[in-house]
Amino acid sequence: MTDLYARHKAVLPDWLALYYEDPIEITHGEGRHVWDAKGNKYLDFFGGILTTMTAHALPEVTKAVSEQAGRIIHSSTLYLNRPMVELAERIAHLSGIPDARVFFTTSGTEANDTALLLATAYRQSNQILAMRNSYHGRSFTTVGITGNKGWSPTSLSPLQTLYVHGGVRTRGPYADLSDEEFIAACVADLEDLLGHVRSPAALIAEPIQGVGGFTAPPDGLFAAFREVLRERGILWISDEVQTGWGRTGEHFWGWQAHAASGPPDMLTFAKGIGNGTSIGGVVASAEIMNCLDSNSISTFGGSPVTMAAGLANLTYLLEHDLQGNARRVGGLLIERLRAIAAQLDGVREVRGRGLMIGIELVKPGTDEANPEGAAAVLEAAREEGLLIGKGGGHNTSVLRIAPPLSLTVAEAEEGAAILERALRRATQ
Known part of the structure; x- marks a missing residue:
């Protein structure tokens, strides 16, 4: 346990949720990327819960x-x-x-x-x-x-x-x-x-x-x-x-x-x-x-x-017509993720519009929610340098993907490739 994590647990409520078994401290960001206190770089596909809408450290802002x-x-x-x-x-x-x-x-x-x-x-x-x-x-x-x-x-x-x-x-x-x-x-x-x-x-x-x-x-x-x-x-x-x-x-x-x-x-x-x-x-x-x-x-x-x-x-x-970019890049990303999901029994559905995408996981061969699988994908993606979210009304078994709206095609492809590897590791 890091010193900051221990201090967090000592003074903040137990119900204040943290992602990851070993929580990370994000220290700075630029564009669609952030860095943690250990110097690790991540492609951000969650934007602080859909909040960093344009880009991290956008000079105009x-x-x-x-x-x-x-x-x-x-x-x-x-x-x-x-x-x-x-x-x-x-x-x-x-x-x-x-x-x-x-x-x-x-x-x-x-x-x-x-x-x-x-x-x-x-x-x-x-x-x-x-x-x-x-x-x-x-x-x-x-x-x-x-x-x-x-x-x-x-x-x-x-x-x-x-x-x-x-x-x-x-x-x-x-x-x-x-x-x-x-x-x-x-x-x-x-x-x-x-x-x-x-x-x-x-x-x-x-x-x-x-x-x-x-x-x-x-x-x-x-x-x-x-x-x-x-x-x-x-x-x-x-x-x-x-x-x-x-x-x-x-x-x-x-x-x-x-x-x-x-x-x-x-x-x-x-x-x-x-x-x-x-x-x-x-x-x-x-x-x-x-x-x-x-x-x-x-x-x-x-x-x-x-x-x-x-x-x-x-x-x-x-x-900069970021709505148009969300439509174009988001459309490509959804299709890429659906092609990946079609090969995996543990993915029930890829849904969404633009850069607001959900991947619902189930236990393979069933229609039963798989929150453990979603947590495992979250961890596996982070290990490879990708931050995503999770949610869903059926035991938080949905991966939530919502990058800044300035996401590039190359970054979408990079994130999809990481997600494919993470999904295969966690659902097989």
């Missing part, structure tokens, strides 16, 4: 942070803040929500908390619809609506949560249906549920479930849900903490895969926009955002330093 820190680091939302207004203007425009207003927080958890506060205040209801296998954060409120028991340590909550089918396409009672039949069955389930309860405030849903293992419904499910919800005045909150900013390649926001219904009533964001700095937020129409009848502030949300980072990062993302 580090310069913006340094220059802003040299002027003023903090003022709070009690004073006018030019970088916050400028970033809010850009996000409001990109969101697709009419007459949009933006409130900044410091994390995705806090963003979802805020969206739930707005929805319940606006609708005067504490009932929330959420998806099975979902994850929305680690606060008391968001843990209470999370539909993944591995990340929800208590059932206590200020909200009454009702769970809906549809987040997982290839498992559950509707798995064998066609996409059209799957959507129809999920809509029928939603309509039946709404016939037995009072009027919920909102449905909150990840377009692609992140912690749940990068699972997603067929395109159009949330558009079909939206028609049912709209008839009853129920709001739709799209949790874009992991799917936002072009990571899926095909769309800038995950909700756009269900665009027949138009934009959601609210969307939440975090992670990638800050490229490692602490930014989260909510976008909603003025009518919904302004429904609160008491004062509020954010001490650290909208910090001048993080807003400067977000502006520089978003500008780089758009000017």
Whole structure:
């Protein structure tokens, strides 16, 4: 055990998860690579949980942070803040929500908390619809609506949560249906549920479930849900903490895969926009955002330093068409991984979009989840210089791959080759 690991265990909670039997200390990074305290170099296919969106040590972002820190680091939302207004203007425009207003927080958890506060205040209801296998954060409120028991340590909550089918396409009672039949069955389930309860405030849903293992419904499910919800005045909150900013390649926001219904009533964001700095937020129409009848502030949300980072990062993302790169390089990587998986009995499915890819492992010859195999692949990949993540609603048996969106074709090939060797070692 390293000295730092021992010190970590002595002062931090046991439930604060660490990867690897011998945890590593990451000391610095550049581009798509990071280095640990022992000098080992790694190709980063997880980006600090989908957070380093463009690149490590991106010069444009580090310069913006340094220059802003040299002027003023903090003022709070009690004073006018030019970088916050400028970033809010850009996000409001990109969101697709009419007459949009933006409130900044410091994390995705806090963003979802805020969206739930707005929805319940606006609708005067504490009932929330959420998806099975979902994850929305680690606060008391968001843990209470999370539909993944591995990340929800208590059932206590200020909200009454009702769970809906549809987040997982290839498992559950509707798995064998066609996409059209799957959507129809999920809509029928939603309509039946709404016939037995009072009027919920909102449905909150990840377009692609992140912690749940990068699972997603067929395109159009949330558009079909939206028609049912709209008839009853129920709001739709799209949790874009992991799917936002072009990571899926095909769309800038995950909700756009269900665009027949138009934009959601609210969307939440975090992670990638800050490229490692602490930014989260909510976008909603003025009518919904302004429904609160008491004062509020954010001490650290909208910090001048993080807003400067977000502006520089978003500008780089758009000017370099990283969404297009995610579509192109991600498409090649998915096909490469599917070709590898076709040769291995222990891989149930390779799924995803753009640079948001999941590899679900099972015990060979069965449909039973294989969390031990996933842990073994994680270790084997690290030994060869590749960092990946894991998750999934079935005992964390899904490998999660989400590199910075500037990933090159050569780096994608290098990572796929390492993954092939790691998968063969761990699943045979």
